[in-house]
Each structure stands twice: as structure tokens, then as C-alpha cells.
Amino acid sequence: LTANSGGYYWGVYKPKLAGKFFVRTRCVNHDTASRVAVLTVTGTIPPSTVFLASTTSTRDSGLFERIGPVFKQNCPEYVLKATFVGSGAAIALGGTGDADVLLTHSPTAEVDFMNGIVAGAPSAYRGLRRYKVMYNDFVLVGPKTNPAGVGASVPATQAFQSIATAGSTFWSRNDNSGTNTKEKEIWALIGNPQTGQTWYKASGTMGMAQALAAANDASTGGYTLSDRATWLNAGALGIVKNLMVVNSGDARYFNQYSVIEVRGARNAEGSQDFSNWIRSPEVQELIRTYGEYTYPGQVMFVPNAGSY
Known part of the structure; x- marks a missing residue:
């Protein structure tokens, strides 16, 4: 049975292996102190x-x-x-x-x-x-030398086209994540020029931190798409020292x-x-x-x- 009192939902709970009834509270008002007081009196589950x-x-x-x-x-x-x-x-x-x-x-x-x-x-x-x-938003990051000459404020489609035209290495997460889905969406808008190209690294799957590490590596470095929060945290951890944001601001990066x-x-x-x-x-x-x-x-x- 349940009743609503002061924003809390109260109920009777009976564990399968116990012979006692306990009063149970739910996380509604986020008032931990009040609920601890109740549980101290009535028991714990x-x-x-x-x-x-x-x-x-x-x-x-x-x-x-x-x-x-x-x-x-x-x-x-x-x-x-x-x-x-x-x-x-x-x-x-x-x-x-x-x-x-x-x-x-x-x-x-x-x-x-x-x-x-x-x-x-x-x-x-x-x-x-x-x-x-x-x-937040996505950012296109790449080597500080920016070998593809990607413009900082050009549309996302133009930025990706610059990478394809230059044949510069691009690391894809290839994992159907939200970031990977956004990346594939932008490639599709320019006709998928990355398909079958050796510069497009999409074998296996990677998490965001792994993709950033691959792009940052001196021997395998290249471009990748990242969410801004992970990019900033990676910078604070010192794992993207060879990279910079090369393109951002397009509404498609929402x-x-x-x-x-x-x-x-x-x-x-x-x-x-x-x-x-x-x-x-x-x-x-x-x-x-x-x-x-x-x-x-x-x-x-x-x-x-x-x-x-």
C-alpha cells in the first residue's frame, strides 16, 4: 500500500528471505537526511x-x-x-x-x-x-600542423572535404556511437569520399579517448571528431598535446x-x-x-x- 506525504512516496516492502516488513522511501525530493532518519527508526532494506x-x-x-x-x-x-x-x-x-x-x-x-x-x-x-x-557540441580536432588546411570556421562539410581532398589520416570510432553517427552523417552529405580509402581508419571500434589517443600519436596522428567535453578533459590530462581544434561552430555539430x-x-x-x-x-x-x-x-x- 502506498500514500503520498510531503512529496515522498511511502510503501511497504517485504524481502523474499526476511520475515520483517520495512518502510521504504523513494528518491523524489533528494533529502537524504530526512530519509536516513526514517530508515533509522523503521529498519533498513x-x-x-x-x-x-x-x-x-x-x-x-x-x-x-x-x-x-x-x-x-x-x-x-x-x-x-x-x-x-x-x-x-x-x-x-x-x-x-x-x-x-x-x-x-x-x-x-x-x-x-x-x-x-x-x-x-x-x-x-x-x-x-x-x-x-x-x-554541448562536437569539435573537429587534428594535428597542430593542420596538413589538410582545414578552415577554423568553415562549414563542417567543407572541413571534412578538405581532409578528403588532402588524403589526410582520419580516425573513426566506427562504433555506432553518437559521435560516430554524427561523423558518418557529415561524410554522407559530401558523398562519402572516405569509403575504401586507406587514409580513413575505421577498422575495429574505439572509445572517444582511444580515438583521440590515436590521432595524437606521433606515428599514427590525424584528425578525428570529438565531443567538446571529452576533448577538454583529454587536454587537462595531457593526452592530446599534438592536437588542436581545427574546426567548430557549425550548427551541425550540436x-x-x-x-x-x-x-x-x-x-x-x-x-x-x-x-x-x-x-x-x-x-x-x-x-x-x-x-x-x-x-x-x-x-x-x-x-x-x-x-x-
């Missing part, structure tokens, strides 16, 4: 696991390192188990029911998932609710992140509560201020929680 499948950029940018512990503080009734993969792989985990909630940045694939389609085929699970969380609750998730409450939590004013402010002191004048992420 084993926290339930929420399986999150997230794009690698939330990890490689350092954002999750900041907000993950806050979820644990705000929502102690859950254990959050996060898997960081490309957005395509994250959505696939949702499609098989192996993730309760998704954090991705691949709009077309997300819309497909809401309609029960993953990688062009029907999926066992689909999205239940999808919301905006934050955005990069929206979404949270998706999986319909029929094993932990449906946890899925909904994580979605509510990451869109709450407190966490949106954490996202807004992330990196403002480490990277003055740079924007890592812009919070924009809302409906589509």
Missing part, C-alpha cells in the same frame, strides 16, 4: 540495483565522476551500476532489457528505440519516456544528450527515479558548473532538462 547504460563521453569527460557519487548520496536506496559504451551499444542494451535507463546522444537511434527498433530491427524492449538532459526510461525495465522505479534525479534542479546545476573552474571560458555541458 537492501538497496536495489539500477542498471545504467551510458555513452562513454559522460565518463571520458569526467562528468560522471562528479555526479555519480551525488546519486549515491541523494538516493541511497539504489546501487547504480553503469556501463559506458557508445550510444548505439547503450541503446542495444536497453533493447535486450539489460539496462533499466539510458543516457545517450544519438537522436535518430533514440527515436527508433522509442518505437521498438534497434539497429534497424525490432527489439524486445523499447523506450518508455525520453527527456532532454544537456547539450550534440544533445537524453535520458530514456526503458519500458518493462527490471527496476522500473529505479529507472524513473534516475531520470527524475538527473533532470532535477540540483543536478542540472552540477552539470552547468562542471568544469567552469578547470576550463575557464569553456562550456563542458549546458543543462536543458525538458520534454521533446
Whole structure:
């Protein structure tokens, strides 16, 4: 039985292997102190696991390192188990029911998932609710010598064409991630001149940090597309010393992140509560201020929680 009191959702929970009833609270108002007081009086229950499948950029940018512990503080009734993969792989985990909630940045694939389609085929699970969380942009990075002569403020299509014309090395993540999807979208707009070319490195799959490392390497260096937050964090870690942003600012580089609750998730409450939590004013402010002191004048992420 449930009742609503002061914004909290209360219920009776009975563990299968225990003979006691416990009062249970849900992560709604993010008031940890109040809930700890309640649990101290009434007993404790084993926290339930929420399986999150997230794009690698939330990890490689350092954002999750900041907000993950806050979820644990705000929502102690859950254990959050996060898997960081490309957005395509994250959505696939949702499609098989192996993730309760998704954090991705691949709009077309997300819309497909809401309609029960993953990688062009029907999926066992689909999205239940999808919301905006934050955005940033993509940047084209390459050697400081800029051998392809890419213009800093030319359209993205022109920048990519310059690389193709020069036959300069380009490292593709080749993993159906949000970044890889955006890269392929731009190549397609200019007729896919990279197809079958030796300068286009797309064998195997790579995470964003791996692609940046390959582009930075003195022996394999070249160009790649990155989300801005991961690029800035890689710079702070000193792993992209041979690279610079060669092109940015085109509207095509817009990069929206979404949270998706999986319909029929094993932990449906946890899925909904994580979605509510990451869109709450407190966490949106954490996202807004992330990196403002480490990277003055740079924007890592812009919070924009809302409906589509």
C-alpha cells in the first residue's frame, strides 16, 4: 500500500528471505537526511540495483565522476551500476532489457528505440519516456600542423572535404556511437569520399579517448571528431598535446544528450527515479558548473532538462 506525504512516496516492502516488513522511501525530493532518519527508526532494506547504460563521453569527460557519487548520496536506496559504451551499444542494451535507463546522444537511434527498433530491427524492449538532459557540441580536432588546411570556421562539410581532398589520416570510432553517427552523417552529405580509402581508419571500434589517443600519436596522428567535453578533459590530462581544434561552430555539430526510461525495465522505479534525479534542479546545476573552474571560458555541458 502506498500514500503520498510531503512529496515522498511511502510503501511497504517485504524481502523474499526476511520475515520483517520495512518502510521504504523513494528518491523524489533528494533529502537524504530526512530519509536516513526514517530508515533509522523503521529498519533498513537492501538497496536495489539500477542498471545504467551510458555513452562513454559522460565518463571520458569526467562528468560522471562528479555526479555519480551525488546519486549515491541523494538516493541511497539504489546501487547504480553503469556501463559506458557508445550510444548505439547503450541503446542495444536497453533493447535486450539489460539496462533499466539510458543516457545517450544519438537522436535518430533514440527515436527508433522509442518505437521498438534497434539497429534497424525490432527489439524486445523499447523506450518508455525520453527527456532532454544537456547539450554541448562536437569539435573537429587534428594535428597542430593542420596538413589538410582545414578552415577554423568553415562549414563542417567543407572541413571534412578538405581532409578528403588532402588524403589526410582520419580516425573513426566506427562504433555506432553518437559521435560516430554524427561523423558518418557529415561524410554522407559530401558523398562519402572516405569509403575504401586507406587514409580513413575505421577498422575495429574505439572509445572517444582511444580515438583521440590515436590521432595524437606521433606515428599514427590525424584528425578525428570529438565531443567538446571529452576533448577538454583529454587536454587537462595531457593526452592530446599534438592536437588542436581545427574546426567548430557549425550548427551541425550540436550534440544533445537524453535520458530514456526503458519500458518493462527490471527496476522500473529505479529507472524513473534516475531520470527524475538527473533532470532535477540540483543536478542540472552540477552539470552547468562542471568544469567552469578547470576550463575557464569553456562550456563542458549546458543543462536543458525538458520534454521533446
